[in-house]
Amino acid sequence: MSDYRPPLEDIRLVLEEISDISAICGLPGYEHVDSETIDGVLDELARFVAEVVAPVNQVGDQEGCSVADGVVTTPEAFHTAWDKFVEAGWGAISQDPNYGGGGFPGVVQTVMTELLATASRAWSMGPMLTVGALDALHAFADEGQKEVYLPKMITAEWSGTMNLTEPQAGSDVGALTTRALPQDDGSYLIFGTKIFITFGEHELTENIIQLVLARTPESPPGTKGISLFIVPKYLVGDDGSLGARNDYRCLSLEHKLGLHASPTCVLSYGDSGDGAVGFLIGEEHQGMRYMFKMMNNARLGVGVEGLAVTERALQQAADYALERRQGRAIGAPAGEQSPIVEHADVRRMLLTMRAYTDAMRCLLYLNAATIDVANRHPDPGARQAASDRAELLTPISKAWCTDVGVEMSSLGIQIHGGYGYIEETGAAQHWRDSRISPIYEGTNGIQAMDLVGRKLTMNGGSVMAELLAEITSTINDLVEAGDGFTSIREGLADALDAMQEGGVWLAANGLANPVDAMAGATPFLRMFGQLVGGWLMARLALGAQRRIDAGEGETTHLATKVVAARFYAEQLLPIVRAQLGAVTAGGRDLFEVPADAFSA
């Protein structure tokens, strides 16, 4: 596996051109931050991830995790990297300064998520789950709980998790049966088995703060009867000291396709019979509501994984294509083996990966900045509009980027030829690691149903309409941009037409027959993501061209953004219209095949 070079030039360009980072820094609460502070932080962070985190990725995968007597062993190198992460204080970056956090905007957290996940998908799961748990505690825990748990989790001395899934309750969270019995002292005793718990048990940190969904006695069935609990691995005394080991146990680890170095645990709560001591967060029966509040951030974070795996696969494939010589490129001297980057078909693969990387980064950073505006803008109307926009973008960020990540890391293998299939090369690891992201944190099918069932028609469709109006406005801007942008404008205009036709069909027919709308949900999400990606690449290209014309920045880098946007518009954007048949077909043919007749 090759080294990782954090793409700071790309990151900064997107922060400036797409996230409007200076506007974000102007929001209340971010007065202490400006573009230069962020630049400095990113320089340091990039150095940290390249030197400390990236080297653990392949060795971690080879070493893997194991469990014996409930004790989980993670790769040796993970400990060193975690200790240095704590020492450098990176966990604090976007957390509340009142509890020791750095108070940076959420969009900076998103950049950190990208950098960590690109450096090592498996290792980064630990810090990322901790951020998720921190978000939940910060939003819904009481002041006493915050004082006990937040500071140590912010330093990453303690890690955090989310415990939702049970064998019968995956996508269907409402089917969970873990019980929480109230005790006289206000605490609860938790009994039940949770599965697929990422970083659910390990020895990397002094303590692990499990956030657990469970049912109190006589709760209503389904999602309305679910409450959220803090279950620390070691109980915490009033003075912050660690006390007794809580009554849960890691029964086993999953043998996964990828992310071998990230422990995925089966946790048995109340394993000894006593029950695990838990503390209710907020109010009873509000657990699902709390979880939903967290979901935009969590789903955005998973979307970033699609970008991360593509970036790493691209860097590795591009290095290999410069170095590996096979065959003679058209026009090369006779008798010479050319670097494979000189073959048009290899360039097609590299430029496809390059273009999607730009598109995903634009979408994800825009989504993150929109959440910052939703959280911090002084004007309630602007907050609401941003919140609505974020609701619309989030399922696309999650599903589109993770689907694309699987496709692009597959291209990374292909560029390596036979060596791509050999594990030591490292290209295969990215592909294996990529495959969980379309599944967890709400499958991509669920994201699509969320998009079509809730987001498309939100506020009578006006949230959607406003986004499409902005795309139209960019199309108009492209008229002035010169010949190099003509095909971008035409491609976007055609894709936008198709998108509008699909959206109108779904909104109209979905009311009469929801099955018809659900049948078209996944292709609609694909068309939406593909269009928004192209739109934002066009904006990025316009910004890059403006900088070239003004003599600012590195010309080759900027010109590549224009080429990538044009390539995407001409060659990848037609996928939008190609989805229209599937979006508007309805569910008839899907249900005409009897349920047991799909296979022999």
Next chain:
Amino acid sequence: MSDYRPPLEDIRLVLEEISDISAICGLPGYEHVDSETIDGVLDELARFVAEVVAPVNQVGDQEGCSVADGVVTTPEAFHTAWDKFVEAGWGAISQDPNYGGGGFPGVVQTVMTELLATASRAWSMGPMLTVGALDALHAFADEGQKEVYLPKMITAEWSGTMNLTEPQAGSDVGALTTRALPQDDGSYLIFGTKIFITFGEHELTENIIQLVLARTPESPPGTKGISLFIVPKYLVGDDGSLGARNDYRCLSLEHKLGLHASPTCVLSYGDSGDGAVGFLIGEEHQGMRYMFKMMNNARLGVGVEGLAVTERALQQAADYALERRQGRAIGAPAGEQSPIVEHADVRRMLLTMRAYTDAMRCLLYLNAATIDVANRHPDPGARQAASDRAELLTPISKAWCTDVGVEMSSLGIQIHGGYGYIEETGAAQHWRDSRISPIYEGTNGIQAMDLVGRKLTMNGGSVMAELLAEITSTINDLVEAGDGFTSIREGLADALDAMQEGGVWLAANGLANPVDAMAGATPFLRMFGQLVGGWLMARLALGAQRRIDAGEGETTHLATKVVAARFYAEQLLPIVRAQLGAVTAGGRDLFEVPADAFSA
């Protein structure tokens, strides 16, 4: 992993409607075969693969292979399956009766390839490589060599391999450096290292017949100086007895992403310094020509792997979707968890897999039958036309089916949700196993360049034009077929238009600037495969409808073919037109990005 149910109903329908199996049985040399004989053989073969081969697939993957002191250990269960394969005589099915073969048409061999590869991708590599080596020996070895090697290879008591690749010579076979030094007795001594040799060493058979590409002294550089040699593991005496162990050694096995149970060997020839004894096949310097003659069969066989992995992934996913309950489907009673097959989005995935399975099987069986006609038709003109048609179809069979196989086995994982990511489930294995097929036997990029560079313009474009004329003829047939076929006709007509536009552009611009044609090769192959798949599904659907109308056959099964063809035409065929931008963009943007600027 679930059981494998060989889909004999589907196979027979395609053999009859697409391969015209009764016409194939009428070809000279196949007089002893008829549809009923084939039916009987397929019944037995299906029972064999389901009972003997399918059960070794997952345990084999878990056990894997190892090497110590040059001795390769394959999974225990592989030995039993191999012995039963020899005992039942399945290796002989399509081989020459003069050497103990069964003399069945090649299309029956293709069905067997499918059944074996679907039962166990890894195990089937052994018999399949043996068939490839048999083809080469049968076509080019002299009579004495045939008498020594063919009979035992046909029984599968001995296995065969192909040794092409070296570290510096992958796609660029002409760069190989293995040497063959002529000896006074007419034999050669072979020195060199070969890599990626599938089933290159193992203890499953008494002997292994390596076919090795090497250079004789003072040969011209590149592919023109390559000769083909037989290098048996144990030298064979005149009486057929096994003699001395030849001087080559398995140095190591590759740690692969998938196919863990198929040993991929590094073989060192002349490892002790003496040199491995080899025997020239045919004439010196004709090695590449001989290999190219074998390629249609070998590439077709790899294409079948794409079908096989999809069929197995579909069966497993369909079983899971019937059983697994999550969420409530629209219209289901409140409080009930529905089988996930009742959710429209899951049905979309299943029907997509179903449709591509039908499309791939049609293409592959048509391709196989075309090769039979090319080999056996009494009329030389008909033989030539079929040979040309097979040349055109083969790169599509190889590349399109294997790309689709990767995509479809990925859907198989997605249907399983989180369980899909767990290795024990077995869905992930199909995906891992699928990923090599787009790479070996000529990468899919090379297939695309072959299609555009050679096949598209073959005979002044008339081979292509005749195929498109047949598609037009099917479109005309669809006019009479009733309302259920309208969208199939419209979809095909639109896709055919796009295809013609792309083909004309490539033919015209490729002459002036070959880079422009190569830049569009991969998207052109995709559009071609996608169109041919849809065309053949339409023909299959017409046949199915005819049978329904005549009251022949099982109606649900036949009706599913019509639904799948319509679904494909409406929802998957628009991908054809979506490739047109990429096909006709030329190479400009690909080469506008400097070679070292694709990543940071």
